[in-house]
Amino acid sequence: EPEVTQTPSHQVTQMGQEVILRCVPISNHLYFYWYRQILGQKVEFLVSFYNNEISEKSEIFDDQFSVERPDGSNFTLKIRSTKLEDSAMYFCASSEYFLNTEAFFGQGTRLTVV
Amino acid sequence: RKEVEQDPGPFNVPEGATVAFNCTYSNSASQSFFWYRQDCRKEPKLLMSVYSSGNEDGRFTAQLNRASQYISLLIRDSKLSDSATYLCVVNERISSGSARQLTFGSGTQLTVLP
Numbered sequence: 001e002p003e004v005t006q007t008p009s010h011q012v013t014q015m016g017q018e019v020i021l022r023c024v025p026i027s028n029h030l031y032f033y034w035y036r037q038i039l040g041q042k043v044e045f046l047v048s049f050y051n052n053e054i055s056e057k058s059e060i061f062d063d064q065f066s067v068e069r070p071d072g073s074n075f076t077l078k079i080r081s082t083k084l085e086d087s088a089m090y091f092c093a094s095s096e097y098f099l100n101t102e103a104f105f106g107q108g109t110r111l112t113v114v
Numbered sequence: 115r116k117e118v119e120q121d122p123g124p125f126n127v128p129e130g131a132t133v134a135f136n137c138t139y140s141n142s143a144s145q146s147f148f149w150y151r152q153d154c155r156k157e158p159k160l161l162m163s164v165y166s167s168g169n170e171d172g173r174f175t176a177q178l179n180r181a182s183q184y185i186s187l188l189i190r191d192s193k194l195s196d197s198a199t200y201l202c203v204v205n206e207r208i209s210s211g212s213a214r215q216l217t218f219g220s221g222t223q224l225t226v227l228p
Contacts, residue, residue, distance in 0.1 A: 042218050045217065045218075091158070093216075101205075106157060108157050
């Protein structure tokens with residue numbers, strides 16, 4: 001069964017450092033998303049991406065965040081200068097269509113900023 | 115602010131019990147609805163989509179009431195393996211364009227006891 005894969009599964013970084021989280025969406029999917037979940041809290045939308053550009057972003061997705069699809073398979077989330085409060089589980093997701101369709105999530109990258 | 119509200123839980127039920135979860139959403143423009151389950155420190159996984167006519171998948175039944183902006187999930191004959199957090203998820207258009215996002219409820223924790 002096709003699945004969304006994310007690497008690394010766990011990333012520890014020092015405050016102020018840049019991190020890149022990587023995702024390989026399901027191959028025939030056209031819509032890609034990043035979500036995050038701070039421990040014990042709800043899953044929060046960060047950004048959606050379609051046709052090589054951002055479709056929508058939340059208030060969380062400020063100038064420190066960026067997304068890129070550098071090739072035909074990878075989808076990345078970059079945090080330029082990490083803060084302690086960026087510590088969370090980051091989930092990548094993809095969906096085939098954007099209307100009335102479910103999204104499939106990767107297993108997540110646990111980011112710990114120290 | 116658009117919200118998805120769920121029963122706070124936690125629900126602790128014996129094996130074989132029937133348990134029901136409720137969810138309300140505030141964005142009347144929401145178009146599609148889902149129940150996801152999330153195991154501890156894992157990614158959300160789609161349990162079922164929710165349709166206006168109601169739908170059933172084995173022991174699981176989902177209902178949608180658009181007029182009341184209310185979604186429910188019924189689990190019959192609960193199993194130990196049903197223990198998880200159940201997330202009510204709404205796919206909504208959040209701007210005048212075509213961009214959509216999944217908005218998650220905070221989840222209801224279910225523990226099925228032997």
